[in-house]
Amino acid sequence: DSLDLCFFCRHFRLLGLVTLWLGVIFLAGFFHTNPLRPSYPQTNVMFLKTHKTASSTVMNILFRFAEKHNLTLALPAGQNYHLGYPHRFMAQFVEGFKTMGQSYNIMCNHMRFNLPEVQKVMPNTTTYFSIMRNPISLMESSYAYNKFFTPAFRRSKDVNEFLASPWTYYNMSECTNNVHARNYMWFDFGYDNNAMDTEDYVQHVLAEIEQAFQLMLLTDYFDESMVLLKETLGWELDDVVYFKLNSRSQDSIKSMTPESKEKVKEWCSLDWKLYQHFNRTFWRRIQETIGLEKLDQEVNLLRMRQKELMELCLLDPMPIDKTKIKDKKLQPFQSGRANILGYNLKEDMANETLRTCLRLITPELQYMSYLYAHQFPEKKRKSTAFSLWRR
Numbered sequence: 001d002s003l004d005l006c007f008f009c010r011h012f013r014l015l016g017l018v019t020l021w022l023g024v025i026f027l028a029g030f031f032h033t034n035p036l037r038p039s040y041p042q043t044n045v046m047f048l049k050t051h052k053t054a055s056s057t058v059m060n061i062l063f064r065f066a067e068k069h070n071l072t073l074a075l076p077a078g079q080n081y082h083l084g085y086p087h088r089f090m091a092q093f094v095e096g097f098k099t100m101g102q103s104y105n106i107m108c109n110h111m112r113f114n115l116p117e118v119q120k121v122m123p124n125t126t127t128y129f130s131i132m133r134n135p136i137s138l139m140e141s142s143y144a145y146n147k148f149f150t151p152a153f154r155r156s157k158d159v160n161e162f163l164a165s166p167w168t169y170y171n172m173s174e175c176t177n178n179v180h181a182r183n184y185m186w187f188d189f190g191y192d193n194n195a196m197d198t199e200d201y202v203q204h205v206l207a208e209i210e211q212a213f214q215l216m217l218l219t220d221y222f223d224e225s226m227v228l229l230k231e232t233l234g235w236e237l238d239d240v241v242y243f244k245l246n247s248r249s250q251d252s253i254k255s256m257t258p259e260s261k262e263k264v265k266e267w268c269s270l271d272w273k274l275y276q277h278f279n280r281t282f283w284r285r286i287q288e289t290i291g292l293e294k295l296d297q298e299v300n301l302l303r304m305r306q307k308e309l310m311e312l313c314l315l316d317p318m319p320i321d322k323t324k325i326k327d328k329k330l331q332p333f334q335s336g337r338a339n340i341l342g343y344n345l346k347e348d349m350a351n352e353t354l355r356t357c358l359r360l361i362t363p364e365l366q367y368m369s370y371l372y373a374h375q376f377p378e379k380k381r382k383s384t385a386f387s388l389w390r391r
């Protein structure tokens with residue numbers, strides 16, 4: 001009898017907890033608040049900057065946030081522009097690590113993820129997040145950008161020819177030189193991009209990534225992602241307003257045949273599974289936090305603010321060709337067949353406005369070099385260093 005009673009008590013308690021939790025979610029929905037939003041802005045953040053996923057736009061957001069709150073960045077040491085990529089990340093790749101230990105706030109340069117080493121640099125309270133893109137458009141973007149660098153791409157005429165018969169061009173022994181051609185995201189997360197796609201292995205990796213990262217964003221739903229990011233970190237809308245960086249001119253985008261698109265799912269099956277999984281968790285997370293209705297409202301607010309800032313700052317309504325950029329120091333880095341676009345600012349802006357606008361359009365290498373010089377004034381400047389604010 002006492003056993004029965006105990007059983008009843010336990011279940012009654014469980015039922016109580018579930019009811020309480022549902023109540024919180026219901027009330028949160030009623031008052032349009034997010035039960036999981038922190039009450040103060042999170043300032044310790046690690047962003048795994050995956051390739052060709054809009055990660056430079058996210059990085060610009062993080063750089064601006066770091067400046068606003070006077071935070072310390074874990075930047076690449078010396079003249080480097082990334083954190084040791086394609087080698088697995090090591091704490092010593094960060095400038096000042098030996099003396100500064102775990103006192104950094106934000107880490108967001110390209111790296112091949114390696115959790116135990118990242119944990120040596122970032123405080124225990126750090127929020128980890130990253131971004132993923134549909135492997136089909138990712139492949140097309142990567143092909144254009146890495147055309148002359150990646151052996152598998154060099155040997156083929158275009159992305160459709162490559163995908164029609166990838167093994168003709170892709171040589172496994174060329175290892176990391178070919179990572180841009182197959183399961184690029186899988187590699188960036190620290191795993192073997194040529195591994196056998198077996199159910200157990202994939203499930204193991206997905207579980208490991210979920211354990212390490214509190215949030216996974218999607219390039220394909222970038223504005224929705226920015227809303228989710230600000231909610232997860234307790235940030236303001238203005239913190240995640242952005243101008244699109246690193247986009248390409250229309251003439252450097254190759255249209256993919258339906259066969260090519262299907263082939264990516266098979267050729268990059270590890271990335272395909274990764275993307276499908278985190279696409280599901282993304283929408284589940286929206287449902288558990290702000291819900292679709294509030295999401296729509298917030299996305300609209302974000303777009304309105306972005307439009308306002310574009311009208312305030314930009315000479316042209318769209319990103320422009322590199323040859324049309326008047327201030328050569330603001331030209332983005334170019335690579336392969338990709339014609340990477342940039343911006344011109346309006347003239348005669350007041351000082352404060354000019355700074356706000358400049359921050360939004362400064363390409364990643366220049367911005368990073370500026371922040372490096374600011375954080376380590378005694379060190380030799382990186383070669384793309386330029387003064388952002390003294391003009």
Ligand SMILES: Nc1ncnc2c1ncn2[C@@H]1O[C@H](COP(=O)(O)OS(=O)(=O)O)[C@@H](OP(=O)(O)O)[C@H]1O
Nearest residue numbers: 051052053054055056057141222244245246247248
């Ligand atoms: N806001 C937003 N929304 C959707 N897509 C966006 C956004 N910002 C950048 N992009 C696209 O992201 C691609 C560049 O990615 P990265 O900045 O990660 O490239 S890099 O690896 O740092 O070189 C590049 O894709 P492609 O144009 O297909 O090459 C950009 O157009």
